[in-house]
Amino acid sequence: MSINRRSRNITEGVARAPNRSMYYAMGYTEGDFVKPMIGVANGHSTITPCNSGLQKLADAAVEGLKAAGANPQIFGTPTISDGMAMGTEGMKYSLVSREVISDCVETCVGGQWMDGVLVIGGCDKNMPGGMMGMLRANVPAIYVYGGTILPGKYKGQDLNIVSVFEAVGQFSAGNMSEEDFCQIERRAIPGSGSCGGMYTANTMSSAFEALGMSLPYASTQANVEDEIVETTRHAAAVLVEAVKKDLKPRDIVTKKAIENAVAVIMATGGSTNAVLHFLAIAHAAEVEWTIDDFERIRKTVPVLCDLKPSGQYLAIDLHHAGGIPQVMKVLLKAGLLHGDCMTITGKTVAENLADVPDSPRADQQVIRTIDKPMYAQGHLAILRGNLSPEGCVAKITGLKSPVMTGPARVFEDEQSALAAIMAKQIVAGDVMVLRYLGPKGGPGMPEMLAPTGALIGQGLGESVGLVTDGRFSGGTWGMVVGHVAPEAYAGGNIALVRDGDSITIDAHRLLLQLNVDDAELARRRLTWVQPAPRYTRGVLAKFAHNASSASFGAVLDKFD
Secondary structure: OOHHHHHHHHOOOHHHHHHHHHHHHOOOOHHHHHOOEEEEEEEEOOOOOOOOOOHHHHHHHHHHHHOOEEEOOOOOOOOOOOOHOOOOOOHHHHHHHHHHHHHHHHHHHHHOOOOOOEEOOOOHHHHHHHHHHHHHHOOOEEEEEEEOOOOOOEEEEOOHHHHHHHHHHHHOOOOOOOHHHHHHHHHHOOOEOOOOOOOOOHHHHHHHHHHOOOOOOOHHOEEEOHHHHHHHHHHHHHHEEEEEEOHHHHHHHHHHHHHHHHHHHHHHHOOOOOHHHHHHOOOOOOOOHHHHHHHHHOOOEEEOOOOOOOOOOEEEEHHHOOOOOHHHHHHHHHHOOOOEOOOOOEEEEHHOOOOOOOOOOOOOEEEEEOOOOOOOOOOEEEEOOOOOOOOEEEEEEOOOOOEEEEEEEOOOOOOHHHHHHHHHOOOOOOOOOOOOOOOOOOOOOOOOOHHHHHHHHHOOOOOOEEEEEEEEEOOOOEEEEEEEEEOOOOOOOHOOOOOOOOEEEEEEEEEEEEOOOOHHHHHHHHHHHHHHHOOOOOOHHHHHOOOOOHHHHOOOOOOO
16 A cells, blocks of 8 residues: 555545646656655745754755655745844844744644655754644654854954853943944854854754654754765655654653653753753643653753753764764663653664763763763753742843842833843842733743853853843843743742842742742732733734643643
8 A cells, every 4th residue: 555645545536636646747747656755844944043954855856755765845934033033023023933933834734644754953942942843743753953053253263143142241331342242243144144152053953862853963954064964865864764663753752752852851951942942842742741841851951961041061072972862872771761762763762872971972072971061960940939920930040150140120120120230230139020921911021141141241141130021032041030930921939029129039949939929929919910912913813822830831722
């Protein structure tokens, strides 16, 4: 029997002739109708360097699929450049684009009755969006990451996108010349590829490799190097084999596989956004997974990799040091990974890692051994307290002490907060509160890289706290707490904070506390009024209306 779902469908009833005619118009022959029809979700665009180098990978995927006896069907997915949108109204569309991308993949695969799909993406939301669409469609699928960027160079220093945001703070503080500032701006991004540290794109690509939905070593390759093109051709061939075996995403993305992915996120010092996105991915896979599961994994998995933003090295350095397979092998030998999980290769995790050395090479400094980690426990702590009873996310690596209590400085938007920082109105010991920036209130949970980068540039990264119901860039580090839930727009206690209130951030006790008694909070609640929605039509209004709490991944289809 043909493995082609389209062929089986169109040979039944009177629909056969019209369906085939459409394919003949595109050059198909009679023999093509017994071949699997494989979608290639192509995220190429010239919007951002993260995606500007994807067309060559789409071309390689087409070549690989044809060589393996399949018919490629290319369709596009959009992207929003987080780096370009940062600090603007455009950033509100970033998380929205995750849902649009997932809808694109699900719609094309389902609408065209495809036998499988290969998703190619680069920028941050391409990753979870593509994975969610693959899981919803649940036909054999593989993720091809567009690759990381190489570092820029200036005065002997490696540069990346975060270098620019931090330079803004340094320049405003009078600690950098205008010439150096301009040169960093011009040199930080030398070509195509996604932002180079263990920021959101590289975090998610690494996690997808650990999840079993990408090929080994594929998640840390550079976009501009030839290796990634050959890897894409191989991925296409692997996908055709998965179609023959009927190996589907939900056969691979189990709870144990998600535990593997989160273990790698912790071991590599990955982005806070991974919490939000894996809640959404688990929801798409119909796997039971809660925000507390991240804390469960964090307590058992050490940070093994010395990677930016809080460390020294970039993703390409990790690749040269042995890549994600080396990190996974260290975790597997320590009993911190499930080796029996199936992967898209048709082999288990343990089988894929069989030839990887048990310990990292001695001539590299990126990956630590299990007995000499960067940190004994993971870095993405889930805090609770009266300021975030549903939980929130704190990134605690790179800090001398993840504990502080200070007076609140309250802002209703990112722009006024950034203006206060640039005007040097924020001082050591302050706890900035940026609210009405959650899934519904933002809408779209914009990222706060501009304020955090400015704080770090002014030398306040560890002495000023920043609490928000919005998100942080994967490039953020410092005394930051995001994803506060319930959000301000939904009436969470973050909406009741006033200037001067005492707030405690204590990652040791997993506590985010507004030091105001319950009776006073009750009085304040009596006078609180939910703001009018910022948008009443279009995609942002739809997102605001449908989005779940950040503690559930800000998904749009949580109807129970």
